[in-house]
Amino acid sequence: MGLEGWRVFSAATILGILFFHGFCLSEKAPNYTFVHEATSAPDVSFYDYIIIGGGTAGCPLASTLSQNYSVLLLERGGSPYGNPNITNLNAFGAPLSDLSPSSPSQRFISEDGVINARARVLGGGSCLNAGFYSRASTSYVRDLGWDGKLVNESYEWVEKKVAFEPPVKQWQSAVRDGLIESGVRPYNGFTYDHLYGTKVGGTIFDQNGTRHTAADLLEYANPKGLTVLLHATVHKILFRTKGRSKPLAHGVIFRDAARIKHKAYLKAGARNEVIVSAGALGSPQLLMLSGIGPEDHLRHHNITVIYHQPFVGLGMYDNPMNAIYVPSPSPVEVSLIQVVGITRFGSYIEAASGENFAGGSASRDFGMFSPKIGQLSTLPPKQRTPEALAKAIDDMSKLDAVAFSGGFILEKTMGPLSNGYLMLRQKNPNANPSVTFNYFQEPEDLQRCVDGIKVIESIIESKSFSKFRYDDLTLQVLLNMTANSPVNLLPKHSNASTSLEQFCKDTVMTIWHYHGGCQVNRVVDEDYKVLGVDNLRVIDGSTFYDSPGTNPQATVMMLGRYMGVTMLNERLASEKSN
Incomplete structure (x- = not known):
C-alpha cells in the first residue's frame, strides 16, 4: 500500500494496532491450601503480621515472613489462576478493558485526563502488565542505601519463579539493531541488569506464552504460617492512642464480598x-x-485525625509514554516488549509488533495502545471522553486487516521530575481517590520526550529497520497520520522542535508505572516504618521517588523479599540478644 492509502486511515489507525499476541494454555493453579475467600474468615483473628495488599510487593513479603511467623495477607481482589485473560499472553488488554466490578483491573482517570488502571487481584500489577522484567540500576540501589548483596539475592529469589529470556525475532531484532545504529550503545545482549545502551530484557511470560506473577512467589511460603484472604477490603487500620506518646497500630477492619465486617x-x-x-x-x-x-x-471528610502527616499523598509521579505507529510493508511477528534502549539523556526506547485477538478471531483487541483500555492518543488528554473512546473503538472495528501490519516504537520518560498529589474523594476504600500527575510540568521531562522521539525517528530511518518501513512515510508523515481526524495531533508550527513538544503533550499516555505518595524520609523512614506511629510500615512502590529501571515490577517484587528477609534477620537478632 502506498502513501495515499495510509493517509485515508482514520485516527483510530494510529492507536488501534494491537500490541500483544501469544499462543498458550491457562496456567494450572498451584495448590495453595492457605488461600480462602474472606467470607470464611472468623469475626476476630490474631496474627504476628497483617499485610494489606496481595500485590507485587505483598506476595513476596508475606511468603518470606511466613517462614517464622503467622501472617495474614488481605487482598481486595480475587485469584489470577484459572483466568485466561490474565495468564494467556494472547488475551493482553482484556482485563484492562473489563470495567465490571469483578474485573482484576480498576480503571481510574487522573485529573490530567489520562486514563489509567490499578490492580485488583492477587499478584497485583504483575497480572496485568506487558511483562517486561528489568532490575534497577546499581546507582539506584546505592542511593537508597540498600544492601547490594541482599538485593542481588532477592532478585535471584524472584527470578527463579517468574523471569525468562524472551525470543527475539525479526521486528525486535530490527529495532535492536536500529537502536545500535542510532548510537544507543553499547549492545549489552540479554541481561536483567539496567545498563546504558541497548539490551534484551527479561519477561514474566514463559516459552508457552503463560504469564507468571507475584502470586507465584507464594509457592515459597510456609503454608502453616500464612493465611491469604481474597475479596477482603480493608476499611481502616486500628490504633491505640490512650496513654501513649505515639499511636500504635494493632489491627485492621476489613469487609468480605458479602459486606460482612471482620477484625x-x-x-x-x-x-x-x-x-x-x-x-x-x-x-x-x-x-x-x-x-x-x-x-x-x-x-473535611469527617475522619478522626490519628497523626497529622502532611506528606501523605504528595509526590505522585507517573512516567509519560509517547508512541509512534510504524506501518510495515513486510509481515511482522507478534512480539511484546523485549528490547530496550537506555539512553543517557533520560528516555527509554521500546517496541512491540503484531496483532492480538482476545476473545477469538472475531473479536480484535488492540492491546497496549487500544481505546478499549483507555489509551487514546489521537485526542489530547482532556478530550478523551467516553464518547470519544466509543467512536475510536467503532472506527477500529472497521479497519482492514492490512492496517494491523506494523508495530509501535515508544519512549518512556525516565524519573520523571514532574509530580502531583493524591486526595480522597470519599471514605469508601473501593472508590478511586483523586490523583494529579502534572505530566511534563518540568521542562526537562518534555525535552526528554522530544529527544526520545528523535531517536525513534533515527531507528525508523536506519538501514537495520528498512525492511519494516515504507520509504515515503517520513516521521513528519507518521506524526500527521491523524490529519483526517477531528484533532490534528501535530499542529503546523514552523519550528520542528515546538511541534515535537506539542506532540508529546497531546499524545501522552500512561505506561502504568505510577509511584509515590508515601515516600521515604517524608512518610516512612529508611526502614519503611511510618513516621509518627508505631508498628506500621509501608512497603511498595508508593515509597519511590523514581521508577526503578525500565519497568518497576522486578524491583517491587525484590523489595518485598528484601524487606521480609531484613525484618526476619532483625527480629532474630533481637530475640537472641534478649
Whole structure:
C-alpha cells in the first residue's frame, strides 16, 4: 500500500494496532491450601503480621515472613489462576478493558485526563502488565542505601519463579539493531541488569506464552504460617492512642464480598506489625482513611485525625509514554516488549509488533495502545471522553486487516521530575481517590520526550529497520497520520522542535508505572516504618521517588523479599540478644 492509502486511515489507525499476541494454555493453579475467600474468615483473628495488599510487593513479603511467623495477607481482589485473560499472553488488554466490578483491573482517570488502571487481584500489577522484567540500576540501589548483596539475592529469589529470556525475532531484532545504529550503545545482549545502551530484557511470560506473577512467589511460603484472604477490603487500620506518646497500630477492619465486617488484630508482641502494600494509590489512600494524613483534608471528610502527616499523598509521579505507529510493508511477528534502549539523556526506547485477538478471531483487541483500555492518543488528554473512546473503538472495528501490519516504537520518560498529589474523594476504600500527575510540568521531562522521539525517528530511518518501513512515510508523515481526524495531533508550527513538544503533550499516555505518595524520609523512614506511629510500615512502590529501571515490577517484587528477609534477620537478632 502506498502513501495515499495510509493517509485515508482514520485516527483510530494510529492507536488501534494491537500490541500483544501469544499462543498458550491457562496456567494450572498451584495448590495453595492457605488461600480462602474472606467470607470464611472468623469475626476476630490474631496474627504476628497483617499485610494489606496481595500485590507485587505483598506476595513476596508475606511468603518470606511466613517462614517464622503467622501472617495474614488481605487482598481486595480475587485469584489470577484459572483466568485466561490474565495468564494467556494472547488475551493482553482484556482485563484492562473489563470495567465490571469483578474485573482484576480498576480503571481510574487522573485529573490530567489520562486514563489509567490499578490492580485488583492477587499478584497485583504483575497480572496485568506487558511483562517486561528489568532490575534497577546499581546507582539506584546505592542511593537508597540498600544492601547490594541482599538485593542481588532477592532478585535471584524472584527470578527463579517468574523471569525468562524472551525470543527475539525479526521486528525486535530490527529495532535492536536500529537502536545500535542510532548510537544507543553499547549492545549489552540479554541481561536483567539496567545498563546504558541497548539490551534484551527479561519477561514474566514463559516459552508457552503463560504469564507468571507475584502470586507465584507464594509457592515459597510456609503454608502453616500464612493465611491469604481474597475479596477482603480493608476499611481502616486500628490504633491505640490512650496513654501513649505515639499511636500504635494493632489491627485492621476489613469487609468480605458479602459486606460482612471482620477484625484482625496483632498478637501481643513488641515487634508484630501491620504492613501496607496496597500500591501507589491504595497505600496513601488507606493511611488517610485510617487517620494519617493532612489534618485539614481528613477533617473535611469527617475522619478522626490519628497523626497529622502532611506528606501523605504528595509526590505522585507517573512516567509519560509517547508512541509512534510504524506501518510495515513486510509481515511482522507478534512480539511484546523485549528490547530496550537506555539512553543517557533520560528516555527509554521500546517496541512491540503484531496483532492480538482476545476473545477469538472475531473479536480484535488492540492491546497496549487500544481505546478499549483507555489509551487514546489521537485526542489530547482532556478530550478523551467516553464518547470519544466509543467512536475510536467503532472506527477500529472497521479497519482492514492490512492496517494491523506494523508495530509501535515508544519512549518512556525516565524519573520523571514532574509530580502531583493524591486526595480522597470519599471514605469508601473501593472508590478511586483523586490523583494529579502534572505530566511534563518540568521542562526537562518534555525535552526528554522530544529527544526520545528523535531517536525513534533515527531507528525508523536506519538501514537495520528498512525492511519494516515504507520509504515515503517520513516521521513528519507518521506524526500527521491523524490529519483526517477531528484533532490534528501535530499542529503546523514552523519550528520542528515546538511541534515535537506539542506532540508529546497531546499524545501522552500512561505506561502504568505510577509511584509515590508515601515516600521515604517524608512518610516512612529508611526502614519503611511510618513516621509518627508505631508498628506500621509501608512497603511498595508508593515509597519511590523514581521508577526503578525500565519497568518497576522486578524491583517491587525484590523489595518485598528484601524487606521480609531484613525484618526476619532483625527480629532474630533481637530475640537472641534478649
